[in-house]
């Protein structure tokens with residue numbers, strides 16, 4: 001790790017002057033920078049070069065992405081997480097393949113234009129041979145994490161950049177890609193290196209967990225409280241205890257252990273003994289003489305891996321399924337494709353969006369394409385379960401668990417999702433006490449019914465949806481942070497209807513689906529295109545269905561067939577929910593209040609205009625449904 005004191009721009013300019021003069025290790029230069037300059041100078045590069053040609057064309061980039069599909073699927077959630085952590089700092093998070101070609105990029109809009117000018121974008125190769133000394137190039141050449149600051153970059157055009165990169169390795173230790181954080185901050189960003197290292201370890205651990213469907217995974221750490229953190233070692237062994245693979249921590253612990261090595265080379269005692277013991281944690285000694293706490297994860301508890309084989313079939317079907325969810329909006333199409341790739345790997349999804357943006361429809365399509373599409377899709381509306389019954393409803397109960405309980409007990413919704421997908425709708429409304437229980441179920445993949453009895457193992461894919469800003473709720477202590485991170489392997493945002501590029505196409509398609517004979521007058525079309533759509537797809541659907549029913553037979557849908565809300569010449573509700581940090585629920589509330597005001601306090605009419613039920617409107621506005 002780069003532990004030099006922070007140095008200013010002038011010192012780095014001085015470092016550059018010395019490097020240009022041929023100094024191999026000028027004082028203050030980052031590790032590996034001097035050696036890298038030597039390599040690139042030997043290769044004949046000159047600092048004034050512009051490496052515009054080291055760029056894949058669209059077809060080659062597509063091929064590179066397909067070749068690295070597995071890496072991308074596991075890395076995308078991490079790119080997303082890292083980006084959230086550095087958002088607003090004028091930076092981008094990049095994923096490169098094993099040759100240094102950038103495959104994916106998540107970045108601040110403000111930094112996008114500047115970084116594009118030097119091709120810090122998908123398709124560009126950032127190996128040393130193409131772009132001289134830079135963090136991706138050095139990390140690749142030296143096989144370790146690297147940071148390169150401003151003037152330490154070899155090419156003059158890149159000297160405004162500050163970059164940190166680290167290799168991502170397969171379980172055998174080979175480099176399969178690189179994770180990089182780059183920005184245009186003038187000062188050194190020491191934490192960036194720590195972030196990319198953590199991100200790369202997360203990706204590697206996720207890939208290892210999905211690599212061997214039949215394996216037994218042994219997670220270990222000398223300190224029990226640090227099990228489950230990035231510091232834990234992970235060893236995958238087969239049923240006979242033979243080593244299949246180790247994660248990076250375990251590789252550094254058991255140096256030079258090859259796959260196929262017996263259990264006795266790892267731990268004292270036998271695998272059978274370990275399997276008979278407590279799966280939560282047991283103490284055992286490693287052959288290196290350290291006592292560690294081990295958590296055993298058996299094959300049925302880590303069902304993510306079989307999804308890997310199904311991913312390709314899912315990909316082929318996805319175009320069809322997703323074409324129902326949009327009418328050519330490229331941003332929606334790409335969001336869904338990314339979600340599908342990640343979900344196919346057994347990674348949980350969190351879908352965010354205002355009410356009626358199609359979160360449940362998207363969940364259905366993703367389930368149909370997902371790794372457990374043969375199993376059921378079980379939807380739980382977390383806002384609608386009566387609080388007193390919530391535990392029993394979700395986790396089931398044993399016979400006689402409480403007054404009024406069925407004599408035969410009940411499985412509960414989570415258990416019903418076994419082998420399929422659990423869809424937790426309106427997750428932001430789940431009470432804190434239930435969040436704690438749900439977290440345990442997700443972590444341990446077993447359910448303890450209300451009233452006791454033995455825990456029952458359960459295996460499901462997980463999708464959650466919300467119209468709250470969950471990250472803000474976490475910051476305010478209203479939602480458990482550990483549960484939030486478990487739920488959002490990947491966070492996707494469904495856009496509001498008014499911001500979609502395919503509104504016109506959706507209108508035509510809704511009409512054609514409802515009544516292929518129906519047409520739309522030009523004025524009516526203009527009204528529909530100009531409306532603010534606070535109720536989003538649900539409202540559009542309701543408006544068109546009603547208009548088709550009202551229109552005079554044989555005549556196109558006209559302005560008179562549209563509801564009053566579209567006619568009222570009210571200014572659009574200020575509803576700029578574009579920013580990721582905006583509170584969707586606050587925006588939604590403003591819309592609902594505006595609709596109630598527009599209908600002179602008539603809740604039924606306001607609810608109809610929004611395309612939601614009256615009780616939903618009452619609930620969302622925090623008023624009891626007393627009428």
Ligand SMILES: Nc1ncnc2c1ncn2[C@@H]1O[C@H](COP(=O)(O)OP(=O)(O)OP(=O)(O)O)[C@@H](O)[C@H]1O
Nearest residue numbers: 324325326354355356357358359360361537538541
């Ligand atoms: N792709 C679509 N094509 C046609 N209609 C759609 C589509 N997506 C959503 N709708 C319409 O919008 C309605 C609401 O969709 P959905 O329930 O998925 O939204 P949501 O975001 O989950 O809403 P809420 O947050 O209120 O639960 C659907 O019942 C349907 O009428």
